[in-house]
Amino acid sequence: MARITMREAISQALWEEMERDPNVFILGEEVGVWGGTYAVTKGFYDHFGGDRVRDTPIAEAAIIGAAIGSAMTGLRPVAELMTINFAFSAMDHIVNEAAKMHYMFAGQMVLPMVIRAVGGGGRQLGATHSQTPDAIFAHFPGLKVVAPGTPEDAKGLMKSAIRSNDPVLFIEHATLYQVRGEVPDGDYSTPIGVSKVQRPGKDVTIVTYSKMLEISTKAADQLAREGIDVEIVDLRSLRPLDMGPVLESFKKTNRAVIVEEGWRSYGVGSEVAARIYEEAFDYVDAPIRRVAQKEVPLPYNRTLEQMALPQVEDVIQAVKEVL
Amino acid sequence: MDKEEYLKLYYEMVLIRLVEEQAAQLYQQGKIGGFLHLYIGQEAVSTGLISARKPQDRVITAYRDHGVAINCGLSAEEVVAELLGKVTGCSQGKGGSMHMADVKKNFWGGHAIVGAHLPIASGLALGDKYKGTDGVTICMFGDGATNIGYFHEALNLSQVWKLPVLWVCENNQYGMGTAVERASAVSEIRQKAEGYGIPNGRVDGMNVLEVRRAAEDALNYLRTGQGPYFMEIMTYRFRGHSMGDPERYRQSEEVKCWQENDPIGIYHKYLVDEKIATAAELRAIDSRVADEVDAAVKFAESSPEPAPEALFEHIYVEQ
Numbered sequence: 141m142a143r144i145t146m147r148e149a150i151s152q153a154l155w156e157e158m159e160r161d162p163n164v165f166i167l168g169e170e171v172g173v174w175g176g177t178y179a180v181t182k183g184f185y186d187h188f189g190g191d192r193v194r195d196t197p198i199a200e201a202a203i204i205g206a207a208i209g210s211a212m213t214g215l216r217p218v219a220e221l222m223t224i225n226f227a228f229s230a231m232d233h234i235v236n237e238a239a240k241m242h243y244m245f246a247g248q249m250v251l252p253m254v255i256r257a258v259g260g261g262g263r264q265l266g267a268t269h270s271q272t273p274d275a276i277f278a279h280f281p282g283l284k285v286v287a288p289g290t291p292e293d294a295k296g297l298m299k300s301a302i303r304s305n306d307p308v309l310f311i312e313h314a315t316l317y318q319v320r321g322e323v324p325d326g327d328y329s330t331p332i333g334v335s336k337v338q339r340p341g342k343d344v345t346i347v348t349y350s351k352m353l354e355i356s357t358k359a360a361d362q363l364a365r366e367g368i369d370v371e372i373v374d375l376r377s378l379r380p381l382d383m384g385p386v387l388e389s390f391k392k393t394n395r396a397v398i399v400e401e402g403w404r405s406y407g408v409g410s411e412v413a414a415r416i417y418e419e420a421f422d423y424v425d426a427p428i429r430r431v432a433q434k435e436v437p438l439p440y441n442r443t444l445e446q447m448a449l450p451q452v453e454d455v456i457q458a459v460k461e462v463l
Numbered sequence: 464m465d466k467e468e469y470l471k472l473y474y475e476m477v478l479i480r481l482v483e484e485q486a487a488q489l490y491q492q493g494k495i496g497g498f499l500h501l502y503i504g505q506e507a508v509s510t511g512l513i514s515a516r517k518p519q520d521r522v523i524t525a526y527r528d529h530g531v532a533i534n535c536g537l538s539a540e541e542v543v544a545e546l547l548g549k550v551t552g553c554s555q556g557k558g559g560s561m562h563m564a565d566v567k568k569n570f571w572g573g574h575a576i577v578g579a580h581l582p583i584a585s586g587l588a589l590g591d592k593y594k595g596t597d598g599v600t601i602c603m604f605g606d607g608a609t610n611i612g613y614f615h616e617a618l619n620l621s622q623v624w625k626l627p628v629l630w631v632c633e634n635n636q637y638g639m640g641t642a643v644e645r646a647s648a649v650s651e652i653r654q655k656a657e658g659y660g661i662p663n664g665r666v667d668g669m670n671v672l673e674v675r676r677a678a679e680d681a682l683n684y685l686r687t688g689q690g691p692y693f694m695e696i697m698t699y700r701f702r703g704h705s706m707g708d709p710e711r712y713r714q715s716e717e718v719k720c721w722q723e724n725d726p727i728g729i730y731h732k733y734l735v736d737e738k739i740a741t742a743a744e745l746r747a748i749d750s751r752v753a754d755e756v757d758a759a760v761k762f763a764e765s766s767p768e769p770a771p772e773a774l775f776e777h778i779y780v781e782q
Contacts, residue, residue: 165593191593197623202582202616209586212571215593217586232579232613245564245572246555247777281778305780 141324147317149291150256151180153298154218156327158188161216164302167194168203168220168256177222178258178317200230204255208238208307211253216302224259224311225271238307239282253308254301259287260313260351260401261449267437270445272402274350275411277309278378284332285378287311289353291321293376296330304332313351313401333380337389341371344459345389347412348399349375352431352450356399359455370459378408386412387420394425395462399455404432429458469739472514472671474748476506476727479530481756482539483702486529486546486560489760490706495546499560502530504701507726508633509534511674512601512696515682519598521569521591523584525605526561527633527700528573535570537563539759549766556769557777569598577638578608581617581630588626588691599627599685607638609652618659618691625690629681630656632695633668639704640712656693668698669726672733699724 144152158164165188166172166181172195175182185193196203200221207219221227227234234255241249261270278285284306288294294312301308338353339360348356353374360370371389375381390396396416398409409430416428434448483501490499502509505527513522513534524531532542537553545552545563553563564572571587574580584602591598608614609632621628632652636643644650656663662684666677674696681692699721703710710718734740 194624197616197619199616199620201579201613202585202620205579205582205613205617206586206589206620209583209588210590210593211586212566212583213587213590213594215590232576233582236576237574237579237583242780243777244554244558244562245566246557247780248554248564248566249572250780284779 141322143320144291144323145317146291146294146319147178147180149295149323150298150312151182153295153302154181155184157299157302158192163214164216164218165192165194166218166220167196167206169196169198169222171195171220176220178314200226201233204230204233204238207253207255208233208241208251211251212249216252218254218256218302221255221257223269224257224273225269227257234277234309235280235283239280242306243282250305251307252305255307255309256312257309258312258314260315261433261438261445262315264440264442264445266440270438272400272433274311274378275402275407278408282307283379284308285311286332286376287313287350287378288376289316289350289374290338291319292323293330295323296328297332297376299329300332303329308332311350316351316354319354333377333382335373335375335377335382335385337371337385338374339370339372341369343369343393344371344395344397344462345386345393346370346372346397346399346455346459347375347386348372349378349408350401352399352401355450355452356455358452359459362452362456363459368459368463375408381411383415383419387416390416390420391423394423397429397431397455397458397462399431399450401433401450403435404430405435407432426462429462431455431458466739469734470748472510472675473730473734473745474752475510475534476671476730477749477752478539478755479506479510479533480727481752482529482533482542482759485543485756485760487702487706489546495560496548497559498526499706500527500704501700501702502527504721504726505633505635505668505698506530507671507674507730508668508696508698509603511671512603512631512678515675515678516601518569519596520682521571521587521598521600522603523571523580523587523600524573524603525577525580525608526573526575527605528561528563531573531603532563532565532570535565536568537565537570539756540762543759544763544766547763547766548768549763550769550773551763551766555773557773578604578611578613580604581608581613582620584628585617585620585626588621588628589624592626597686599629599682601629601631603631603633605638606632606634606636606643606652607646609655610638610647618656618661621691622659622661625688627685627688628691629678629685630661630691630693632693633698634695635698635700637704637712640708642712651695653693653695661691661693663693663695665695665697668696669724669729671726671730
């Protein structure tokens with residue numbers, strides 16, 4: 141086991157897959173000479189060359205469109221969107237082309253492609269550069285959506301995403317890149333569409349993913365000091381959504397809080413809560429609570445921005461409400 | 464070109480014409496759902512163009528794709544069956560009129576979002592360049608697609624990366640009901656390629672041999688590895704944009720004038736005048752095609768519907 145950052149974990153997965161398979165290549169804005177705006181692909185250009193680490197114009201539809209087309213020919217592109225907010229400029233190609241091509245042509249088109257997109261708020265980038273629109277993308281059948289919360293899962297899920305024959309949207313959180321964690325040695329992969337209990341507990345279930353795993357863990361640490369034993373289920377994949385560990389945990393604790401960074405309305409929490417009510421109604425001891433972003437475009441001002449984002453205290457309060 | 468090749472072009476154009484006429488009837492009988500965009504009037508464009516390709520060359524087009532499918536070697540049976548939503552259709556009834564494909568024949572689909580397949584075409588060409596094959600990608604689209612951002616992103620990328628793409632604008636004068644000069648800042652569409660430094664040319668799309676010759680030259684250029692080429696092919700659709708088009712945007716005299724310029728009629732006259740074929744030989748082809756289309760309709764009508772399980776198939780490769 142090595143203790144590395146999320147950035148190193150993703151970088152290692154990309155590097156190892158590119159070494160393993162010559163069909164894997166990277167394209168995106170500033171992925172090459174610059175080394176990646178978040179330095180995930182630092183050193184790649186010099187090692188793999190400009191044909192496999194392709195700097196693109198600032199043209200998201202062209203980036204995702206070229207990824208789709210090259211995937212159709214059997215290559216395994218990893219397309220980087222500098223931020224997930226720019227995915228809207230390529231929305232048609234992500235949801236109308238990538239997500240539908242295999243189905244619409246009855247299996248003739250196979251798109252083994254990954255879209256890396258950096259999301260999340262908390263860096264005072266203002267309303268257009270701080271969003272967590274994960275649920276929007278998870279809405280579309282045909283697309284797989286993953287959003288790891290630990291370095292171990294980030295590396296393992298990236299390997300699965302690259303090896304997958306389906307289009308995968310891989311959402312990274314900008315404020316998690318420096319987070320360190322244990323990563324297994326050698327080659328391993330983490331299956332897409334499998335939730336995981338990241339912290340066992342018996343009193344209440346927190347369902348979360350990505351950055352909010354960190355926030356929820358801090359809340360659980362504080363609650364533990366008050367004698368409240370929280371179990372945390374990390375979704376890791378939003379589509380396919382694995383409700384197994386969530387329901388198993390809920391049937392044990394009978395209480396749940398769902399924590400997401402995106403907006404509450406029509407969000408991940410809405411989906412998970414509805415499924416719990418549908419599939420485990422007899423086990424409900426308290427109304428399920430959702431912790432999410434305030435329903436505002438994220439403001440620039442630091443205090444206002446933090447007010448809008450879910451905080452440790454919000455999670456603690458929600459847990460106490462369901463107990 | 465030998466006689467067989469000349470006659471093949473004639474055969475394919477007539478086949479497209481009759482399949483489309485049959486499709487219009489099937490639509491009016493309520494047997495085809497959704498939208499139906501006919502290729503009648505534009506047959507010489509894709510026939511001439513695709514006759515110049517080599518088997519390793521990919522073709523991708525927009526939603527007016529039945530003719531392109533036939534030129535790529537799909538049978539009338541597979542095309543009509545797809546229109547009827549049958550499991551024997553080229554997309555097993557899941558795609559319909561606008562989404563036909565056969566990747567084994569290097570036909571990478573009809574794509575229904577205007578302009579969206581242009582960046583994808585860049586990707587197809589990137590695939591060939593990356594692997595070092597000598598295949599190229601032929602990407603067809605209408606004049607209307609040249610006003611959307613995807614067009615500009617794709618052309619720019621293709622030139623920056625020197626991708627082997629033949630961009631083919633089928634200028635049929637109208638994007639739905641809006642005339643080119645009402646929607647495009649330049650009515651000579653090929654000028655847009657100039658802005659990206661892409662060599663280009665304009666061709667009479669009612670003359671199948673001219674299209675073919677221009678396509679051969681363009682494909683030869685692409686294989687030199689110098690990057691993309693842009694063709695603007697002037698043509699006209701004799702029918703509405705889709706079924707149910709009231710055609711308030713053009714005068715019937717204009718349509719009539721173009722119909723006198725029928726690409727099949729022009730080619731028929733050429734073949735007879737040049738003594739490449741007799742009128743009787745061409746009549747025999749007409750009659751053979753009519754039988755083929757009748758058989759295709761019978762095949763499609765008697766084909767089974769997709770099984771209910773098909774609903775959940777092909778969402779993912781790894782379910």
